[in-house]
Amino acid sequence: MITKDMEHEVKAFTPNRLRHMKVLVVGLARTGIAACKVLRRLGSVVKATDAKPATQLQPLVGELEDMGVAMQLGGHAIDFAQDCDLIVVSPGVPLDVPLLGWARRNGIPIISEVELGWCLSNAKFVAVTGTNGKSTTVSLIGHILRLASDKVAVGGNIGNPVSLVAFGLDSDWVVVTEVSSFQLDTCVSFKPKVAVLLNITPDHLDRYPNFDVYAASKGRIFANQLEHDVAIVNFDDPRCLTIAEGLKCNRRFFSTRCEVSQGAFVQDQSVVVRVANQERRVFSVKDLRIRGPHNLANSLAATLAAIEFDVDDNVIRKGISQFQGLEHRMEFVDRIDGVDFINDSKATNPDAVMFALEGMDKPTVLIAGGKDKGADFSILDPSVRAKVKAMVLIGAAKAKLRTMFKDCCQITEAADMEEAVKLAFELARPNGVVLLSPGCASFDMFDDFEHRGRVFKEIVRGLKERASEGLD
Numbered sequence: 001m002i003t004k005d006m007e008h009e010v011k012a013f014t015p016n017r018l019r020h021m022k023v024l025v026v027g028l029a030r031t032g033i034a035a036c037k038v039l040r041r042l043g044s045v046v047k048a049t050d051a052k053p054a055t056q057l058q059p060l061v062g063e064l065e066d067m068g069v070a071m072q073l074g075g076h077a078i079d080f081a082q083d084c085d086l087i088v089v090s091p092g093v094p095l096d097v098p099l100l101g102w103a104r105r106n107g108i109p110i111i112s113e114v115e116l117g118w119c120l121s122n123a124k125f126v127a128v129t130g131t132n133g134k135s136t137t138v139s140l141i142g143h144i145l146r147l148a149s150d151k152v153a154v155g156g157n158i159g160n161p162v163s164l165v166a167f168g169l170d171s172d173w174v175v176v177t178e179v180s181s182f183q184l185d186t187c188v189s190f191k192p193k194v195a196v197l198l199n200i201t202p203d204h205l206d207r208y209p210n211f212d213v214y215a216a217s218k219g220r221i222f223a224n225q226l227e228h229d230v231a232i233v234n235f236d237d238p239r240c241l242t243i244a245e246g247l248k249c250n251r252r253f254f255s256t257r258c259e260v261s262q263g264a265f266v267q268d269q270s271v272v273v274r275v276a277n278q279e280r281r282v283f284s285v286k287d288l289r290i291r292g293p294h295n296l297a298n299s300l301a302a303t304l305a306a307i308e309f310d311v312d313d314n315v316i317r318k319g320i321s322q323f324q325g326l327e328h329r330m331e332f333v334d335r336i337d338g339v340d341f342i343n344d345s346k347a348t349n350p351d352a353v354m355f356a357l358e359g360m361d362k363p364t365v366l367i368a369g370g371k372d373k374g375a376d377f378s379i380l381d382p383s384v385r386a387k388v389k390a391m392v393l394i395g396a397a398k399a400k401l402r403t404m405f406k407d408c409c410q411i412t413e414a415a416d417m418e419e420a421v422k423l424a425f426e427l428a429r430p431n432g433v434v435l436l437s438p439g440c441a442s443f444d445m446f447d448d449f450e451h452r453g454r455v456f457k458e459i460v461r462g463l464k465e466r467a468s469e470g471l472d
Helices: 015-019 032-043 060-066 098-105 113-119 134-146 162-166 209-222 238-244 295-306 313-322 350-358 377-387 398-405 417-428 448-469
Strands: 023-027 046-050 072-074 085-090 111-113 124-129 152-156 172-176 194-197 230-232 250-255 265-266 270-275 278-284 331-336 337-344 364-369 388-392 410-412 433-436
Touching: 015 032, 015 113, 015 194, 023 032, 032 046, 032 060, 032 085, 032 113, 032 162, 032 398, 060 072, 060 238, 060 364, 085 098, 085 448, 098 111, 111 313, 113 172, 124 134, 124 209, 134 152, 134 172, 134 270, 134 295, 134 313, 152 162, 162 172, 194 295, 209 238, 230 238, 230 295, 230 364, 250 295, 250 364, 265 295, 270 295, 278 417, 295 313, 313 410, 331 448, 337 417, 337 448, 350 364, 377 388, 388 398, 388 417, 398 410, 410 417, 417 433, 433 448
Parallel strands: 023 046, 023 085, 046 072, 085 111, 124 172, 124 194, 152 172, 194 230, 230 250, 250 265, 337 433, 364 388, 364 433, 388 410
Antiparallel strands: 265 270, 270 278, 331 337
């Protein structure tokens, strides 16, 4: 949050100030690489450190060294950071590593790559956070805004990092970005013109001590907003409503369950927007192509964001009707012998699985499991009993999930994704659905959720080829 001595400047660090700083980038995942590149373009002295050894980071090491980035790999040595003025930390790096503790004790600022992008840009920002639906909502907002203007950039956890996307943009531009709780934890002056809070449900409890701390991190998206800024908040989520209390900015709410006095809601299968004593019907629920009640909520939030930039209702309606969703998020893959295959690999927590199951209207075989993040799967009990014909379990969380759901439906375990898909296919015949919605992280078996989803789709394509050749 902006402190008293920062009130005279909107941004914690100006480009000119950063140009004369020695900056240490901690973590060389996608955002860390981006931070190194933009800082070197700016003229900063840049050093970088990563826990992985050099052998696992080639050819990245050579590329960054050619740019003049000094590196220390295989750990985060405090000695390497002794002369730095600023640390940019990647979201995957836990904030309790000794190096960052040393920096805090010595008064060295620690910021996220999102904060860096904000400081290097004069664009207006739309920032979206929440436990589920961030990427879809960011993409939908970006799609609608781009129908109205060619000066719209989309970045963050989806696509290119914020610093690469926003660097050097003037005030005519709008940057739409997805922001995680990990990134918000190290934002200092980040102040989006429009901030969207979609939902808050338990997640990342392997990193946060409890749900309250996690929820507070999400709430930081509003920390620096002022009277002329806008907060868009889920009226149906009690935790979101609590966070919205007392905000200085203009508040807009969205609800799929009831009317709201300022915001968007559903009435007679139409999406109604009520803002500043004006009410209009913007689009029909039938126009929405992405499935599930959670995506209806996401579309309400996106509509409110677009309206804040004076986008015409007809343009919003067009954007809503064109948007087909994102890969790995309730993505229809194929139909084989009457069985539908849906890739929802992005569902890495129980609430995301619950949203997916709400959209199922045929007997469903659920492929679930992976690396447990400390989540409470018991919330899925009613959904599994109502919607799931059988579960095929994979990964490190198999035993936990079997114990949890053994009395709810048929349970089968698989050694890998290929076996899981084949077993699920047989169980879903003749006219069911195979849904990959793991409810867990992917890192026990895959590089990330995208890798997991691609493997699932490749296996389905193989099944389709064998079926068309009469081999199954």
